[in-house]
Amino acid sequence: MFHRNDENGLTREIQDYLDRETQRNIDRGMNPEDARRAARRKLGPSARVLEDTRAAAHGRLFTWFEMLLRDIRHGLRMFAANPSFTLTAILSLAFGTGANVAMFSAADALLLRPLPVPHPREIVNLGVEFSTPDFTLLRASYPDYVDFRDQNRSFKGLLASTSITAGFAAEPGASAQVMPAMAVSGNFFDVLQIRPALGRGFRPEEDQVRGRDPVVVLSDTLWRDLGADPKILGRAVRIAGIGFTVIGVAPESFTIADCAFYIPLAMWPTITGQPNLLDSRAALSLTVKGRLKPGVSLASAQAEIETIAQNLRRAHPETNRSTRFTLKTELEMAIVSNHVYTALSGILGILAIAVFIVACANVAGLLTSRAPLRAREIALRLAIGARRGRLIRQLLTESSLIALAGALLGLPLAYAGIQWMRRIHYPTDLVTVPRIELDQRALAFSILIAMSSVILFGLIPAIQTTRTNLAAAFKSGAGVETGKRRLWGRNLLVAIQVAFSLLLLTLATFAYRAFTGELTGAAPFRTTHLAMLSLDPKLLRYSDADTLRLYQTLTQRASSIPRLQSLALGSAVPIGRVIPAVVNPEGFALPRNQPYATVYTSAVDEHYFDTLAIPILRGRGFATTDASGAPAVAIVNETFASRYWPAQDPIGKRILVNGVEWVTVVGVARNSRYLFVTEPPMGFLYLPYRQLPAAAMTVFAATSGDSTALLAPLRKLVQQIDPNMPIYDAQTMEHYYDARAVSVAHVITQIIGAMGLMGLAMAMVGLYALMSYSVSRLTREIGIRMAVGADRSNVMQMIARQGMLPVLIGIAAGLALSAATGRSLHAAFPLRYTYGPETYLLIIPLLLSIALLAAFLPARRASLVDPMTALREE
Amino acid sequence: MSTGPRQNLAAKDRIDLLQGTLDMLILRTLLFGPAHGHTIAHSIESGSDEVLQVEHGSLYPALHRLVRQGLLSAKDGLSENNRKAKFYSLTAKGRRHLMRESNKWDRLSAAIGRIMRPTES
Structure with a gap:
């Protein structure tokens, strides 16, 4: 380091003084020992003299840095002399910081981070609340949305959107690829204050007339997949077989999970071939978000919404009699929209905090246990004149070194943890991509806490020791414990x-x-020797009758596939895609403010329970006779039966589904897992697909042999029936x-x-x-x-x-x-x-x-x- | 106990140096030529007939401060007993500074003297 020479000179100078003074005293007749002692007394405490002289020679700031370097050198020497202490302390802090940062980053990505739009805190969600033990959704019908949009005075704007799936072909002749997308209201980009990277967003008039404006805004991801052509505006593409014109590209900062492109809501009925999709007040199919005007509180907006809802109830009693609209902030929505991962974040968060506290306590303990060792050194240095503040500063430097090293080592640990957690595919209904990023606030916070705990516990011994009397400290080897x-x-x-x-x-x-x-x-459903693929005939605008015929043909012809044991259809996929519905179980009194209960449903065929090995515990499974025209039937699972009809026979009970149709329970199926491996038992409702043709279906094929071998023949079979039918998610259940x-x-x-x-x-x-x-x-x-x-x-x-x-x-x-x-x-x-x-x-x-x-x-x-x-x- | 010259004087008659005064005295001492720290300390003490007490420990910070301010220069040299020692000498700037300071000091001590002994002036 610098001024080593200078430093030697200074020591020599002091030594020179002592020698001369001693000599002088001897010359006056003192014996050498007394002479040396008197010389030392005359000079004063040598450590302090050295320190003061250094300060005088170099100026304050210079000395400050010089001292810092000196302290760091001293600290590093101390650490090198006590490797086990140093390593344990640093590793503890690294674990604590790393775990804390990783977990907080995950929680932030999943729950806390707002939408990637300007002023995200102004955004709130509006809709009718659907609550199950597992998730909460807010949904609204299109006519209700329009009334709220036009009558409210609390919002700068209200937007509506819905997730759709549609075949997309980049040019008219190309084959279509099925993509997830969104149909959005004309003010979507304006309300979110998203400026397209290329071209423009929708104009409000573009969602006024059904089917009139086939325009599309591409996501940044899709635009890049298509070759990132800067002259893409005006290009003709085909969506669900209909010609659309590209008018814009969304910015990269606004990337929404599972959304390749945006089309006007008014085009939604057209591409699905269901002209009255937006007409019914009973169809709660839209997500509605609004941007609050500045200064409008959530409470006053809620009050206004209540007034409008009141008018709607009066004007449309047949559909709105019992609907209640609520407002929720984005954060509230994130927390309630999926309880499973809120629970997961909660547990992991508590664990991380506990790890962190244990780590800090650990380091505190280590520092405390070393205090007596330091006490001796400190006493020695005090005795040769070092100032108290100076010693405290040195201990502070050492503590900070430990904390800093721990935090730095914690960084790669946090990164590793984040990489690890990115492998989790969360079953989420979130709008934005929950991409976990290292959170800098969490990092800063953790380092701060780690620093303060280390410094606090590093200082306590320092302050106590420097206050003690020296004689006592020297006498007892272990320090000054009293x-x-x-x-x-x-x-x-x-x-x-x-x-x-x-x-x-x-x-x-x-x-x-x-x-x-x-x-x-064991999984509560079959997870081996099973292949599956998904079809959506609505993408080709099949009619209900065509759809039914397609599935029937498929089921019949599948028997020709070698080693195929059985083939089943289901609209939901276990641990994955589910379809919520609202129900009123007969004879069950729902809470007063809740007009109906929400459950997951699946439309399945008569082979479903056999093929997926979900046993029917009571009553019967579905049969081919459960078709349209026959009495409407349903099968519930154990939890559904015991929750709504405890200690009663569920067979023969009736359920009002989606407020329109009464179905009679004919069987009880064993509980399965529907969303997530650790989900709590949840009610589930199976409906016969012949009575409720759901367009999109997943085909499940069981085999005695290798399930991979089934995929090719199944694909071929579908293509034989309709060469244009898009197939997606063809995979084995094992995978x-x-x-x-x-x-x-x-x-x-x-x-x-x-x-x-x-x-x-x-x-x-x-x-x-x-x-x-x-x-x-x-x-x-x-x-x-x-x-x-x-x-x-x-x-x-x-x-x-x-x-x-x-x-x-x-x-x-x-x-x-x-x-x-x-x-x-x-x-x-x-x-x-x-x-x-x-x-x-x-x-x-x-x-x-x-x-x-x-x-x-x-x-x-x-x-x-x-x-x-x-x-x-x- | 040692019997240094310090003991010859009753404690109440000794005067601790004022801040800044030590600097002036050091400069004044070096007016006669270069000297090392030990000599400077004792010249100040003996020059004042042991009235002024130099805390020898505080001499070294003062010397180094003066070097930093450019009022003194320090040079390694050989002392009378052939040992390496650091000799301090006055620079031109130090000389000017000393003149100013001693003028100031004269005015100050005269003023204080007039107030303390009005009849004698």
Whole structure:
């Protein structure tokens, strides 16, 4: 470093002074030893002289940096001399910061991050609330939307949108590709304040007349897929076989999940071939978002919405009699729109915070346990004249070095965690792409907390030591331990450490068991020897009769495929696509403000239950005779039956579906999983597809052999029936289940397991350091007791009493903490699992034995030493 | 205990140096030629008949400060007993500074003297 020369010169100069002064004193007749002592006294504390002279020679700022460098050098030397301490502290902080940043980034992507539009906080959602235990949706009909849009004064604008699927051909002759897209109101881009990257957005008049304006705005993704042609505006493309003109390209910043392009809402009936799609007030098919005017509160907007809804109820009693419109912010929507991942984010978040607290407590413990070692060094330096502020500054620098190193190492860990979590495919209805990015606020926050905890605990010993009297510090090798207060602080630290370790470990064990339980248990439906592909005849504008005929032909001809056991149709796919419906189960009194219950449904054929191995527990399955004209029937699952008709026979009960049709229950199917592997049991309604032809269907084919071998013949079969029929999602169930269920659960269990292990490792190290330190503080007492005749067992008892008390208190606090967390988790999220007592039976003995071991080893060492040595050592 | 010259004087008669005054005294001492730290400290003490007490520890910061301000220059040289030592000498700037300071000091001490002993002036 710099001025090494200068530094030597300065030391030499001081030495020169001392020599001369000594000589002078000798010349006056003093003996050499007295002469040297007098010279030193005359000069004053040499450390301070050196320091002051340095400061005078170089100026303040220069000295400040010089001192910083000196402190850093000193700190690095200290770290190199204590590698295990340094490594443990840095790794603890790295784990804590990394886990915290990764989890917060995930939560941010899933829940907190607003829409990628200007002033996202002004955006709110409007609609009728559909609530199930698993998700909440807000939906509105087109006529209601138009009334709200035109009558309100709270919003700058209200937009409506719906997700669609349509075949897209880049040029008239090309073959169409099925793509997810959105039909949006004419003011969509204006309300969101999105300026297209190329061309323009829709004009309000472009959603006025049905079918008049075939214009399309491409997403940035699709535009790039088509070759990123800057002259694409005006190009003719075909959507669902209809010619459209490209008028714009959305900016890259506004990328919406599963949306390749945007068309005006008025074109939606045209491309689906259902001319009255937007006419019914009963068809709650649109998502409505609005931008609040500045200064308008959510409450006053809600009040205005209520007034308009009141008028609608009066004007259209047949459809709006019992509808209630609510407003929800984007964040509220994100939280309620999928409880499963809110629960997941919640659990992972709590785990990450617990890891972080344990990490900080860990480092605090390590620093505290090292305090007496430092005390001696500090006392020495105080004695040669170093100033208190200077020493505190040095300790601060060292602490900051640890915190900084921990945080820096935490960064790659956070990145690794984020990469890991990106593998989770969340079953989400979110509009925006939940892409997890490293969150800088989380990083800053974590570093800040880590820094302050390290600095706080690094400083406490410094301040206490620098305040003590030097003589005492020198006499006792282990430092300047006195007073109940300090013992208290350390015991508190032990208790906190134990409590949060317990919380972390119970949560991790609980979550781990919840997810692995799902994986090791058999899936409640067939997941092997099954192939599937999806068709949507509506894309070719098939009529209902044509659709039915297509599926019938397909079912009949499929028997020619070798090794095919059975073929089934279903409109929903397990652990994936589901179709919600509103129902009124007969004889069940819904809560007063809830006009109907929402459940998931699937339209299935008569082979569905056999093919997917979902047994019918009571009553019968569907039959070919359950066709249009025959009495409308339905099959419910166990949860549906027990929720709405507890202790009653569900067979023969009736259900009003979507407010229009009564169906009679003819059977009860075993519960399956519909959305997510760890979902709680949920009600489900099966309807015969012949009575409710759903256009888009997934074909499930079971085989005795390899399911991959079925895919090609199935495709060929569909193409023989209609060469133009688009096929999508052709895959084996093995592949699908692995991607949607197994790997997701694996990633989650890995994350939880990793956090649990990190927590366990840190708890062990931290607890050991603190405990053994606490007990080593008792060495003198042990010595005295042994000297006055106590035997080893007495000593051990004393240690057990004093050392283990904070551990026991911590365990009690941890039990209370984890019970409370468990309860609030259950209250907030419908999880099926509870902590079993076996979780505690595993964890409490573990923590106790670590603590006992940590107390026992130093106690044993202390009790083995000769009492006199122990006393002298103190 | 040592019997340094300091002990010859009753503690109440000693005067601690005012801030800034030490600088002036150092410059004044070096007017006669280069000297090293130890000599400077003792010249100030003996020159004032032991009335002024220099905290020797504070001498070195003062010397280095003056070097930084360009009022002194420091040079490594050999001392009388052939040891390496640092010699300080007055620069031209230091000389001018000393003139100014001693003028100021004269005016100040005269003014204070008039107030303290009005009859003697």
